[in-house]
Amino acid sequence: MTEQVSAAQSVTPPSWRVFHATGQPPSGSPPELPQPPPWRVFAGSPLQQDPPDDAQSALRRLGTVQEGPQLREEEINAVNAALLLRRPLLITGPPGVGKSTLAYLIAQEMGLGRVLPWSIVSRTTLRGGLYEYDAIGRAQAIAAWRAGGTADAESCGGAAPALGDFVTLGPLGTALLAYGRPRVLLVDELDKSDIDLPNDLLHVLENGSYEIPELVRAGVAEVSVFTDDPQGRAVIEAGRVECAEFPVVVITSNGEREFPAAFRRRCLPLEMRPPTRDHLVSIVVSHLGRRPEGVEDLVDDFVRRLDGGGTQSVDQLLNAVQLTTAHGFRADSDGRKLIEMLLRDLSKGR
Template identity: 45%
Template sequence: MNWLPYYRGDGLRREVEIAPPPPWRTFPRKSQHAQYRPPAGMTDAVNAALHLRRPLLITGPAGSGKSTVIDQVAHELGLGDVLRWHITSRSTLGEALYRYDALGRIHAQNVGNLRGGDESRQDDIAPFLQLGPLGTALLPTDRPRALLIDEIDKSDPDLPSDLLDVLESGEYEIPELVRYREPKVRVRLWASRDTHEIDRGSVKCTEFPFIVLTSNGDRDFPPAFLRRCIRFTMPRLGADALTDIVSAHLGEASDARAAELIGQFAARISQGEHLAVDQLLNAIALLTAPDGPDGAQAEQLRTLLLRELARD
């Protein structure tokens, strides 16, 4: 049959019902802690990082599940919502610790002066400060927070070295608060409406956070940085591990077509092709659906969904 459930390319308006999304594409996004299947050796690496209070550096190709383990750890150990710092070439240590809107504060002061308000209220610095993901993770707490530093290999070359002092000392200063007239200021946390009182601009952690750093392996890191991390490299997934992952997301992968796709996917990975697990999930969800495509159309869609990531 021809699979034409939605868009047909004929320019005619029609009412169509779009099927429910696959579980990993529902919004608002939900944690995948229940579906995650850690590869061999991952639990030992996580427990070593937790026990030794060291960051866990996970290296592996895109889509191999590096960033999902922290959701499962945070859920199992009750570490709260995961704080996330997504790295780009422009990311800096300063923005990960805190953000200060100096221009916004100046504007508020000018507006207040024009209105003739209380001068002390016009100079309130708190509304213009917010802790970043790393800064929030290092706040004093009874239990460690969970922080994901995603794709650290995309950073400026100096960022890993800049992190060293903070990861070793577990503390930092906010200079704007060190100089502020009030010794104690409540500052907003990252990705939250909650606030925390900071005394004289100094933040010192009491429980070192559980930090997962991910890397696609696109660059090397300084030895001084590596020795401060517990390092784990994602293994290549075989057919059995892939079947377990597919079953966790879609139910038992007993369909013959699903087993065939898993076998082909595992073979391609073993040959060194760069493929992501979510590509396999997408292909199985679409190609094994009861009203899904078949024949030449199914083959075209399989090629479309399982294109090698390292090629155009």
């Protein structure tokens, strides 16, 4: 009995965290996601083909993989909570802190394929994120088909232009298709949207589904439409889309406005802080593929500006390092002016 107790005590229980922020892509099978809570189970069909990868976009965003976590512990915990609860992440923080990059880090480490970016502006609508229907294009195609002679077309086995050829799903609409594993949707800078968009998103984020009225009215049992993926197509049944796995939704905000309480209730908040000094060095090495001489001095200068209350972007540091390590660059008075220009305080408007 004592031996059994000792053996049980020696077994380490599995960690609830499946995401560790290393950015290390899976070498074999991708990590298994935890089971969703009963109120976040969806039964969408038909299952679509696995999404494509986009290694080039991941490389631009993340650079080469470095050892160790790329986020703080509390940030890693928030991402894992969102994965477990199947809830969107609402990420706030200063510009250039890496909010949108987090979506690519999750997709690469979890083996979830291409990120679906949805960049928000004041004219963005929910329907544009879900789908676009080219009614004019379809009318013109039908007119051209009829002008060619319906009888001749039918005798040759021709058919009227397919309705699905004029429907293109947007990033949100594509993310809500039924996939075996969740897609990663990046809703970038939602605070720049029209005031109604966050409220319009509530139903979709809660139910994981939507309808395309044009397909519903057509009464077609099955339609193949275009998706937001390059050359991608998907099959929709009865004009309705429902996810099988709720997508990993990363919503970023620069804090320019407050969101309604009903919207915030459906999201998990994550406030990202500027990277630490060690993390900044790691970012530079991952993007340049080496550790340039003198990079520590530039990083220290960058950190001093942050600590002084300045608004700085990691992109500024990367640009400064790239410039100063270029062959023939001299850090004289003119060179220093260039560095100051690159590392300028973004809050000052110019």
